[in-house]
Amino acid sequence: MKINRKLRFQLFMQNSFFLVLFLAFIFLLGFVSFEYHGSQDITQSARNTLSEGSVNVLKQMKGPIxxxxxxxxxxxxxxxxNDFISRYQRSKPDINVEYINPAEHxxxxxxxxxxxxxxMVIEYEKRSEHLVPAYVEQDMTNLLVRLSRSKERAVMYLDGHGERNLIGIRNYDLGEFGKQxxxxxxxxxxxxxxIAQGVPTNGAMLVIASPQVDITDVEVKKIKDYLDAGGNLLxxxxxxxxxxxQPIADYIGLKVTPGMVVDLSSAQYGADAKxxxxSQYGEHAITNNFMLRTLFPEARMIDAKGTDDNGWEVSNLISVAPNGWLETSKIESASSATKVSFDDKKDIRGPxxxxxxxxxxxxxxxxxxxxxxxxNFLANTYVGQGGNLDLGVNIVNWLAGDDSLITIQPKLLKDVNVSIPRDGFGHLAALIIFVPIFGYSLGLFHVIIPLAFLISGIIIWWKRRKA
Incomplete structure (x- = not known):
């Protein structure tokens, strides 16, 4: 086909119109990407975004940080x-950051x-705390939780009767939970x-953690007086x-059924039947949206009944062993737990x-x-298993009246390193991918492949133009 001046002008106008439309499309695309942001974290453990627990804590903080x-x-x-702080700013835009050079000031x-x-010095509602490197989400969120509390309140714990101690270091104790x-x-x-006149009423709660010897009548009376005065109890x-x-159990309408829970399905997790x-929880603020698996060694069946006289509203929190039962006969050891069988005349079928x-x-x-x-679920041996710590913290927050802070706690993120083989094909591939260019580890995907596409495009364009 012969190309005359008129046809050449039409092609020029078509190409120009296409170029204008293409540039307009690029401009609109850039404008949309500037005004509207979207991202998806595909890294292991979602290491570039905040956990659900951190986001929930930020939602409860109404003022600027x-x-x-x-x-x-x-x-x-x-x-x-800045990258670390920006993760929090995406969930709470009114986080204001100022950098100060200590050498200049x-x-x-x-x-x-x-x-x-x-x-860092982090301030919220005229209270402040410091955070030092290395920066970890769990440390930052714990700091924000502390700043969220209007005042520091005491978790009081009973001691002197063989209880699990909140500052103890034995496997049996609750020291790690106390630290959290x-x-x-x-x-x-x-x-x-x-020797005290009574349980202090200005604390957040009293914790009675599995006493092993009898508590004196004098102490029991002081605990009952504390409950009479509106005190909270774990x-x-x-x-x-x-x-x-027993007087405290009667006061709250508590019933403990003799026996131990047997869960034969625990074998799939490598645990014994005790x-x-x-993974089933009741409808309550403590367990709302709680979907973590928790474990309870040697658990007991309990129930409570609210009456017009005591005024308690009772909620069941945790159901275990849906395929197990409450074994009423004595279980001597873990090995014997796997040999017991359900007796419908004496045992109680789960959950x-x-x-x-x-x-x-x-x-x-x-x-x-x-x-x-x-x-046991809060003992030093087991508190780090599954969602045990999360559940324990949720219970304490609810008892303290901090319902807004009941949430899943942030997890420590795994660190991932790339190991480069010293020889063989793997070493050659690593050199190609991570080869340093101009002092930077840009390599195959950052430079070589884009440059190859650019050169190929120029060659193809030049050949077509010559044709």
């Missing part, structure tokens, strides 16, 4: 800090008692009821023996309820009690 970072002018270090750094490069409570803004107190039971606390796994939450009105504030037929 101010972060002052004391760091040098190192651009790469500041970028690392030594007086400010001294006034804030700055001790480390990159140390302190990180979340609680302080621990240990009133001696043998009671962990390891057997049906009351150890002198460990009951739970078995092992925890209750009680609540009633008391003056201007509510009164709350939680009883769990197991203390």
């Amino acid at each position: 101010s972060i002052t970072v004391f760091v040098s002018q190192d651009k790469e270090y500041r970028k690392i800090i 030594p007086k400010l750094a001294q006034d804030e008692a700055i001790k480390a490069e990159g140390e 409570l302190q990180k979340k803004g609680f302080k621990l107190a240990n009133p001696d009821l043998t 009671w962990l039971l390891d057997d049906e023996k009351m150890h002198g606390l 460990i009951a796994f739970a 078995i309820n092992i925890a209750v939450a009680l609540e009633r009105k008391y003056g201007k504030k509510g009164q709350r009690v939680v009883v769990v037929g197991n203390g």
Whole structure:
């Protein structure tokens, strides 16, 4: 076909119109990408976005958060800090950040008692705390939880009767759980009821963690007086023996059925039958949207009944062993637990309820009690398993009246490293992919492939233009 001037002009106009439309499309695409943001974190453990627990904590913080970072002018270090903070800013835009170079403002750094490069001062509602590198989501979120609390309140625990100790280091104790409570803004107190006039009423709650010997009548009376005054209680039971606390059980309408939960399905998790796994939870603020699996070694069946006289509203919290039962005969060891069989005349078929939450009105504030037929789940040996820690923290937050802070706790993210083989094909492939160019590890995907596409495009365009 012969190309004359008219046809050439038509082709020119068509190409020009296409170019204008293409540039307009690129402009609109850039405008939309600038105005509207969307992202998907596909990394392992979603390491570039916040966990559900952190997001929920930020939602409860209504006012702005101010972060002052004391760091040098190192651009790469500041970028690392900014990337960490931006994860929180995406969920809460009113997080304000200011960078201060300690070398240029030594007086400010001294006034804030700055001790480390990159140390942050985080302020919320006129309360502040420090966060030092290395930055971890769990540490940051725990700090925000502490700032969210209007005041530091005491978790009081009974001691002197063989209880699981909230500062103890034995496998049996609850020391690790106690440390987590302190990180979340609680302080621990240990009133001696043998000499104190009573249980202090200004604490958040009293914890009775599986006493092994009988509690004296004097102490029991002080505990009952504390409940009469509207105090909150967390009671962990390891057997049906009351150890002198039967008056407290009667006061809250508690019933403990003799026997131990047997869960033969625990074998699929590599555990013995004395460990009951739970994934079914009652409708309650503590377990709302709680979907983590928890485990309870040597769990007991409990129940509570609210009456017009006691005024308690009772909620069942945790059901275990849907395919198991409550074994009423004595189980001597873990090996014998796998040999027991269900007896429909004596045993109780699962699921078995092992925890209750009680609540009633008391003056201007509510009164709350939680009883769990197991203390092992918060022991140092088991508190890090599954969702045990999350459940324990949720219980304490609810008892303290901090319903807004009941959430799944942030998890430590796994660190992932790429190991480059020293020889062989793997070493050659790594060199091709990660080969340093101009001092940077740009490599195959950052430079070589895009450059190859660019050169190929230019060659194809040139050949077609010559044709």
